[in-house]
Amino acid sequence: MRLNTRYTFLLWALLVPVITLWADDYPTVNPVVTFTNSEGETSTDLAYTGSAPVKASCVANPENTTGWDGYYEWRIYHDAEETPYIIRYEQDTELEFTQSGTHRIVLYAKFTKDGEVQEFLTDDSPVTVTISESQLQMPNAFSPNGDGINDIYKAKSGYQSLIEFHGYIFNRWGQKLFEWRDPADGWDGTYKGKPVKDGVYFCLVKAKGADGKEYNIKRDVNLLRGYIENQTNSGQ
Secondary structure (H helix, E strand, C coil): CCCCCEEEEECCCCCCCEEEEECCCCCEECCEEEEECCCCCEECCCEEEECCCEEEEEECCEECCCCCEEEEEEEEEECCCCCCCEEECCCEEEEEECCCEEEEEEEEEEEEECCEEEEEECCCCCEEEEECCCECCCCCEECCCCCCCCCCECCCCCCECEEEEEEEEECCCCCEEEEECCCCCCECCEECCEECCCEEEEEEEEEEECCCCEEEEEEEEEECCCCCCCHHHCCC
16 A cells, blocks of 8 residues: 655744645545444444344545546355455445355555556454354244233244244144244234234244255144233243
8 A cells, every 4th residue: 555755844034934745645445334224223343243134334434535437346255265255346235145154345446547556355353144054943832912022923032143034823723823024023813904813723833044055833822911021931
């Protein structure tokens, strides 16, 4: 990277003023990557670890580019691969990571003016994105009695890196009572706005993880509205 050079000349007179002249400013880049997870939380780090999907807003932040022609490449690598699986030819770009493993974000920038070339490559200090392997479990019971504990039938806490999710609830006659597409949501034990009876219902969940794992979960669900739970037994 070429650094600016400072020249100072002293002009001797009755007073001794100092005149400071700067050499031509050369372009620089200060890339910033901002991550947004599925909960809408944002962070700006050189290393991100979390569940899929995660979005990345990549900004090159070039400076001192007046009169220079800029060229940019955002190169995305997976694990130890030496060839990028994504290249974006733009100053700023948006990415979404859904595949498990570690991804490297590298910026290459080149500036040209009057035959002079300035190049930058962040390969020695890439931004890394580590996507965890998928996990998903569904409980076998819930108690929608309004006590604030286990009132909603939904995926157990700890689910992660799911890029597809579709859940269904059926009664014993095969009638569909509810369906949902977000593992953070779930069934409140009602049908058409009215509470259903205590008893056994059936859950079907089809999902896909960032690691390619496919889930096809089928299980009975015990609805126990009269059951009073405590915090220790609420995560069946």
